[in-house]
Amino acid sequence: MTRLSEEEQSIVALVRDFVDREVRPAVNEMEHANAYPGEFIEAMRRMGVFGLAIPGPYGEAAVSTSCYVHVTEELARGWMSLAGAMGGHTVVSKLILEFGTAEQKERYLPKMATGEIRATMALTEPGGGSDLQAMKTVARREGAGYAVDGAKTWITNARRSRLIALLCKTDPAAEPAHRGMSILLVEHGPGLTVSRDLPKLGYKGVESCELFFEDFRAPGDAVLGGVEGEGFAQMMKGLEIGRIQVASRALGVGRAALEDSLRYAQERESFGRPIWQHQSVGNYLADMATKLTAARQLVLFAAERHDAGLRCDMEAGMAKLFASETAMEIALDAVRVHGGYGYSTEFDVERYFRDAPLMIVGEGTNEIQRNVIVRQLVSRGGLPL
Template structure:
């Protein structure tokens, strides 16, 4: 049974179209773009033409919505070509979901039609320089006055921040609230005076697409920028959004792992030593077997979480499991691909070194894997067990 069998005919066509786009337009140029850290403008435009930025937007707002399993497989295809492209639409999708679940009708009509076409791209801003995964310790504050909100603070590691016209900003609208998360809200912020993208952060991998530091210094946002129109709900809203975000990161890991496996398999079949293809040496064959098994298990775990999401169930534990397992699997698969390539695996003339540099992002991004384990354990206790 193919994983595509769980999709409708229309969704299989969507995944197939993205697969063809990756093979014809992405893979031939990804290495050059990645090594020069060049923003892939033409590839982003291609994603817009394919409707990739509208996969989470309903038809009434101009989108082409697909099931969550289809979204996972599209993300995997993009990451198979170049993980940065999948990152370019990750936060955008989370913001679209936030608007759909919690936005006012005015907010939906203002943003979703332009987000569906990619004319307006969106990102989310959570992490702060001194906070990391401890979101409740954030210091970015939005104070209400007669004209709306005045925002002060800083955010870190914000993907697409320079090129996104809309930022879903998690901040404190009541700094004195206890517990702290009761005072947190999401503001839909647009670029303007008082908001500075201060620098693009240098990275090991994940090149081409910018990750930035943001500075808010007296930035003004209207009262209508408050997501859903009610203060104090931002933490819960963002935690729900991160369920989608963690599925997306898991799917990126699938793409990186799959690319590494495919390259390693092709190399092991073509390369000979001691008079036979190297895959026939037991040590190399064992690597390939373990890589394929891990990737298959990671994909099924991620698709399971995606189906649970579409069933309307809470998936913080399931998405955390998928992100945890898939990201760790991608890291091991990428390392084993380097081993199989031998010296060539350390060469920038082969793509496996890129997979090895890209894979760690999924381990630390969207909540570190240590945080995922905390979430999983807490939910096991709260639910009374795995199958309770």
């Protein structure tokens, strides 16, 4: 917390209090009912969470990326789905801030800052997965606008977001393929169908859907930045904050699992003493705390580079890779510490174990992160001192 200003610390404390007072007492019942957290989302909107990445003159409470990490961690500590509800929104905010035309910024950012407009991004396709350059969604020039055809899948907040940053091909014949890709800023309308909510192991409450575009009409000024062919590079830049955000979610899940385990290990007794005093359980707790601390430092390192305007695709990839794998390990160890109760749906631990895998495969799988990291290691001549 030493990296944060007093105002930023107050923001984190406000979110922490909201999580402890409102989210944690209700989350187990809501999560198992797969109920949309409408009241929680509205509370986040009132607190200004959706505007944390949007500075003036469009927003009021832009904070450092380090503060954003802590806010995301707190939300995920309560319910990872709440952090997911603002993840894609932040990426789209950053995309418009950095690449949008003046008109696009004026049209969207003030309402995005207040949460009146919530945004999501649409990258993944049913047959493409991580291979974005193989995408088949195409936007063809027709008159003054575009006709869009294609499908996207696993789109978080697909039904309730008013704005979609759609990555598609405006020049399907371009070689290499990424030079023909653009981001269109589109809103719901005729020709866009949102499917049923996709069933998921975890990450409940917030919807993930398929989007189907069939002769969907987008205006000519929908292209982010007004220039075709820049979409792939724009989205890769936007995913830097996206991967930091996913890593921060992993911190929240890991922290919740550790805190629950530490508390339980002090309350539960066996053979006449608290179970943390048994070396096997104590070792789990020590390793969990050490891994979580290391993961947090790696995430904050990426956040600081992002704030400094330095390239951080490798650092964000490292943070996402390590934090997500750590969250999965801590969640499993939390089940072990809780014993049979860790397998019970009456305890939060089993939810952490179901939520943690999303961070491993989301926002670019960890296998993709390793590819990003090694390419940067080669191009940068190794790790800088």
